[in-house]
Amino acid sequence: MDQSRISFAELVALLEAIFLRFGTSRQTAAILADNCARCERDGAKSHGIFRMKGYTDSLATGWVDGMAQPVLEDAAAGFLRADAQNGFAQPALALAREDLVEKTRTNGIALLAIRNSHHLSALWPDFEPFAEEGFIALSMVNSFACTVPHGGQSAVFGTNPIAFAAPTSSGDPIVFDMATSSMANGDVQIAARQGRQLPPGSGVDSKGNPTTDPNAVLDGGALLPFGGHKGSSISMMIELLSAALTGGNYSFEFDWSGHPGAATPHTGQLIILINAALAGAAPFGVRAETLIDEMKSAGVTRFPGQHRFAKRKESDATGIALTTDELSWLEGLAKG
Amino acid sequence: MDQSRISFAELVALLEAIFLRFGTSRQTAAILADNCARCERDGAKSHGIFRMKGYTDSLATGWVDGMAQPVLEDAAAGFLRADAQNGFAQPALALAREDLVEKTRTNGIALLAIRNSHHLSALWPDFEPFAEEGFIALSMVNSFACTVPHGGQSAVFGTNPIAFAAPTSSGDPIVFDMATSSMANGDVQIAARQGRQLPPGSGVDSKGNPTTDPNAVLDGGALLPFGGHKGSSISMMIELLSAALTGGNYSFEFDWSGHPGAATPHTGQLIILINAALAGAAPFGVRAETLIDEMKSAGVTRFPGQHRFAKRKESDATGIALTTDELSWLEGLAKG
CATH class of the missing domain: 1.10.1530.10 (Malate/L-lactate/L-sulpholactate dehydrogenase, four-helix barrel)
Structure with a gap:
């Protein structure tokens, strides 16, 4: 090509x-x-x-409002809320960012609860910079019902990614960003386009039977959570924090059927920021590198x-x- | 019997x-x-x-100090630290609890970072009550090196449990508490005593080879993280938050070899509390029950x-x- x-x-x-x-x-x-x-x-x-x-x-299709002006609410000294007004989550974060950082510096920890928002990207692009500025960041977003809870037969959860970013003293920050489904929807779509099968345990077809066919997962089937009942519990937590706490929709609550092609889940996002400078002993970044070194000594060669x-x-x-x-x-x- | x-x-x-x-x-x-x-x-x-x-x-054996008097440090409006003085973590939490609750009510979110502490129990007994009082609670504890990071050959992480508790409007709170290793050490010990084999994928023997023998895991072997590389990332996050942030030991940093029989890991614990009353729309507990109802409709019969x-x-x-x-x-x- x-x-x-x-x-x-x-x-x-x-x-x-x-x-x-x-x-x-x-x-x-x-x-x-x-x-x-x-x-x-x-x-x-x-x-x-x-x-x-x-x-x-x-x-x-008018599913998401590209002209939306997010509205910020100062709920408490460490608690910001943003109504994205049916727009994207990232402009709401951009609006709140300075206040969120200031609250975290002052209080040691602060959160931003975004609701009425759409998110179609990875989380790490927004959280890596927080770690580079010395903050520990944790974020969760729910998405659209495509993942079957452990022990259930039909989709309730989204792919529900969780991202974590933390500073190191000298190197790149530690950043992971992962779907709590067995894999990301984007990767299922790419596998379908490339004609590849999915790993066993990734999903079920429209009848709830296990399948490795990406098209069967996309066509009325569903993903499974990663890691069995434990991953399912984490995905449930992400629904609660991204929707119940923020005031946004659960992954199963919105109806985009009147907007053919619409792909941006209309849900919520939670962001927690911690001031790593308040760590209890040695500087956080130095300690983080101690962990990385030990993992390397144990034979780990790839880091998130x-x-x-x-x-x-x-x-x-x-x-x-x-x-x-x-x-x-x-x-x-x-x-x- | x-x-x-x-x-x-x-x-x-x-x-x-x-x-x-x-x-x-x-x-x-x-x-x-x-x-x-x-x-x-x-x-x-x-x-x-x-x-x-x-x-x-x-x-x-004098490994943990049962007479220790924990010391509380008010690091910021939303950030408490406690030095457990080589005692148990729970008395440090008891000392900090009232301040932590007050800070969470005022700030919306607050954290307690306990270091120099020992923890040998489950997490849920301490966090269920927070949910009953209307708080969302998240806690993490690292333990002792017994879990091999994904891609590594020897143990670095502990079993590293994470617990989450959230209120509902009328029923029991939602509480999960799970090791981020494939299983808890206590369950490996119980399996060994009962002569049961472990499920495949639970652990490795002293040579790093997969085994289902609980004695091989306990005798120089190690557990694996739950859920492959994703569970391993979560366990890494728990090390960073329970040790690097609190000022406590990593799971691989303490030496109890001079204390035969000692079983209480000398590490740290992180607790984050969120005031659920600040939720962005409907009451959090009502919304939590909406999720539970949907999971039940999807066929889920067992909840954490x-x-x-x-x-x-x-x-x-x-x-x-x-x-x-x-x-x-x-x-x-x-x-x-």
């Missing part, structure tokens, strides 16, 4: 033009384009330009997030590789 | 006498006896009287913690069943 290489700034500008053409505000276009381009740049293909169809279909940092260096040096088909598809979306 | 039935109060009194005889303060004896008796009463056998040998050996509430009702009605051997063993420990 022919490949093009474009710079990060060029990709951001291209994606920004697409978002604007599909009716977002300038600020939302800038935030989402940066977010999506960072996923593509860092090799997180399932949340890179692959997601642009979901974004544009959701905007085109590590592949992204490596891919980022490569992309920064040589540009982001897109196929010419991908590039002309994006250019087409931008020009209409 | 002959069985005796004793009341909860009788069991607490008996355990209290044992703790006192093994050199704890009156307050620590009362706290630990209540905690241990609640585990036994609620059918959580792996953390009930089964653990008394670990408690008494740890105290007898449910068996404990059922067993508690039974124990309250008929007394706690102990074998006569167990009872005379406890009476022997109390009398010396």
Whole structure:
């Protein structure tokens, strides 16, 4: 396949033009384009330009409001709420970010509860920077009913990712971001497009029977939680914190059937920030490196997030590789 | 086997006498006896009287200080630290509890970071009451190196339990408390005593090879994390939050080899409390019940913690069943 290489700034500008053409505000276009381009740049293909169809279909059908102006509520000294007004979650986070950081510095811990929001990206692009600024960040988002609770027969939970970011004293931050379903929906979709089977235990078909066929999972079937009943409990916690606490929808509560192609779950997001400078003994970052060193001594060679940092260096040096088909598809979306 | 039935109060009194005889303060004896008796009463056998040998050996060898007076540090408006002074974590929590609740009411969220502490019990006995008072509680404890990180060959992590408790509007709170290893050490020990094999994927032997023999896991082998690389990431997060943030030891950092029989890991504990009354829309407890109802509709019949509430009702009605051997063993420990 022919490949093009474009710079990060060029990709951001291209994606920004697409978002604007599909009716977002300038600020939302800038935030989402940066977010999506960072996923593509860092090799997180399932949340890179692959997601642009979901974004544009959701905007085109009026399912998500690209012009929404989020509203911030100061609920308590360590508790912010944001109503994303049926817009994306990221502009709500951007609006709250400065207050959230200030509250965390002052109180040691603070949370931001976003409701009435849409999220179609990875979580790490927003949380890696918090760790680089010395905060420990924990975030959870629910999504759309596609995962069967342990012991159940039909989907209730979303893929419900959880992300964690923590600073180190000298190296890259520790960042993980993972679906609490057996795999991410984006990866099921990619497997379907590539004609690959899923690993056993990933999902069930429309009759609730185990299957390794990605199309059977996507076509009326469902995913399973990772790690059996324990992963299922964590996914349940994510529903409670992303929806019941924030005031957003559960993954099973919204109806997008009138918006064909809509792909952005209309739910909520919880963000907890901790001031790592208040750690009880040695500096947190130094201690974090002690753990990393011990894990390396035990033979661990791959750490969460590590592949992204490596891919980022490569992309920064040589540009982001897109196929010419991908590039002309994006250019087409931008020009209409 | 002959069985005796004793009341909860009788069991607490008996355990209290044992703790006192093994050199704890009156307050620590009362706290630990209540905690241990609640585990036994609620059918959580792996953390009930089964653990008394670990408690008494740890105290007898001077590994843990039963007379320790924890020290509380007010680090920020939402951030408490406690130095358990080489004592148990529960008395440190008891000391901090009122301040922690007050900070959570005022700030919306607060945390307690306990270091220099020992924990040999389940987490739920301490967190269920928070949920009953309207708080969402999240806690993590690291333990002793007995779990191999994903991709590694030797143990770095502990069993590293995570507990979550949340209120409902009318029924029992939602509470889960689970090891992030494939299973709890207590359950491995019970399987070894009962001559049962472990499920495949639970652990490795001393050479790093998979095994289902509980004795091979206990004798130089190790557990695996639950849920592959995802469970391993969560266990890593628990090390960072229970040790690096609190100022406590990592699971691999303490040396109890000079204290034969010592069983209480000398590490740290993190507790995060959220004021559920600040939820963004409908009351949190009402929303939590909406999720439970949907899970029931999807066919889920067992919820985390449910068996404990059922067993508690039974124990309250008929007394706690102990074998006569167990009872005379406890009476022997109390009398010396």
